[in-house]
């Protein structure tokens with residue numbers, strides 16, 4: 310069914326167009342149809358209009374006009390949020406795709422990143438200087454939403470989460486005021502922006518600390534699903550004492566058609582151990598040996614490569630335009646009982662396209678003082694993301710039902726807080742899922758910076 314969005318009153322259209330340097334996209338504009346779509350094809354919402362902003366002043370103008378007319382807004386960064394928080398019916402969407410600039414100051418080891426940039430933009434610009442910072446595993450993920458939710462990535466155990474490298478931001482507030490915020494100026498807002506999942510304003514610039522890094526030791530080990538329980542146990546034991554240079558992920562999936570995997574295994578249930586060692590390669594080769602030396606790997610494809618290359622190698626597995634339903638769970642420890650359930654999941658994924666990801670935190674993430682940011686997950690040892698996928702929208706009810714059933718199996722012994730970046734629409738507001746001091750402080754901050762709750766439709 311094709312439901313038309315409510316029309317914006319002429320006066321609002323005129324006011325918005327008065328000084329917008331970008332474009333105001335209305336539903337009859339072909340660019341509107343493209344821009345309202347987000348990465349998750351299951352999200353099908355129609356904003357009243359889209360302000361395709363060209364700069365921070367455009368963002369401020371759009372917020373001032375919508376404030377005058379009491380119109381709610383959403384913000385589109387990279388559009389990757391699986392719950393579709395960048396888009397809602399009947400609102401003004403502020404699209405930041407025109408703000409993707411990245412400036413690197415190599416002497417200061419700082420990158421200034423515009424609010425609509427993708428991780429591809431940042432990784433390419435910083436790699437030119439032999440520098441890097443913690444970014445997403447898939448290069449088309451937006452820096453904006455990713456960072457506001459904490460930002461986990463291959464470098465986090467060595468250099469911290471994305472928010473731990475965030476030095477300052479420029480933010481347009483709900484009333485259109487542009488403020489700089491860091492540890493000294495608007496320090497309370499800066500705290501909320503680092504892990505609170507947004508909803509305070511539009512970040513037009515992020516400034517990140519960078520680290521020298523050109524090369525990593527990285528790649529995958531692939532085993533049949535029959536070795537899943539052992540692979541998870543080895544991963545658990547290995548990560549308990551792993552150096553900060555190491556970051557790994559276990560993926561239960563049907564094997565993709567990788568050129569280095571025997572074609573007889575393509576499409577069969579497998580367990581994939583993905584590793585990244587951000588340090589000396591020879592030391593890394595010795596360190597990861599325990600992950601290699603058990604069972605009978607079908608493929609061992611690990612070697613030195615540019616960090617920039619590794620940052621793009623996952624892209625093929627996360628194409629735009631498939632219907633997604635995700636569930637996430639966090640654990641303080643992996644018990645043998647949970648490992649058995651996870652291993653069983655290797656052969657009972659909701660659809661052949663679905664995957665289950667097991668990741669660990671620790672390292673620098675767990676050493677940062679919890680009160681420094683609003684990211685309330687620092688003591689999580691492991692988290693699981695159930696990535697439910699179907700190419701067909703009419704299979705969504707089945708996908709949801711099967712994903713929830715599998716999730717219930719895995720849900721005992723979980724921590725109360727979910728990683729905001731991976732929550733789905735039915736998990737509610739990702740920042741306020743637990744009754745604790747962080748929730749109370751975030752809610753107060755939202756009331757202060759967005760008194761009209763105009764960013765509230767999330």
Ligand SMILES: Cc1cc2nc3c(=O)[nH]c(=O)nc-3n(C[C@H](O)[C@H](O)[C@H](O)COP(=O)(O)OP(=O)(O)OC[C@H]3O[C@@H](n4cnc5c(N)ncnc54)[C@H](O)[C@@H]3O)c2cc1C
Nearest residue numbers: 384386387388389390394395424446451453454455461512
């Ligand atoms: C394929 C894939 C891989 C992923 N990998 C990782 C990963 O490795 N680690 C991780 O932590 N997460 C990961 N994620 C989750 C991702 O970080 C979140 O979905 C995040 O919300 C995406 O940000 P975005 O800007 O692309 O999304 P959007 O959908 O555009 O926005 C998400 C939310 O952030 C707000 N927002 C975005 N930009 C701004 C801004 N500049 N100012 C104010 N608000 C803004 C939006 O309003 C919305 O509420 C992944 C997601 C996908 C789909």
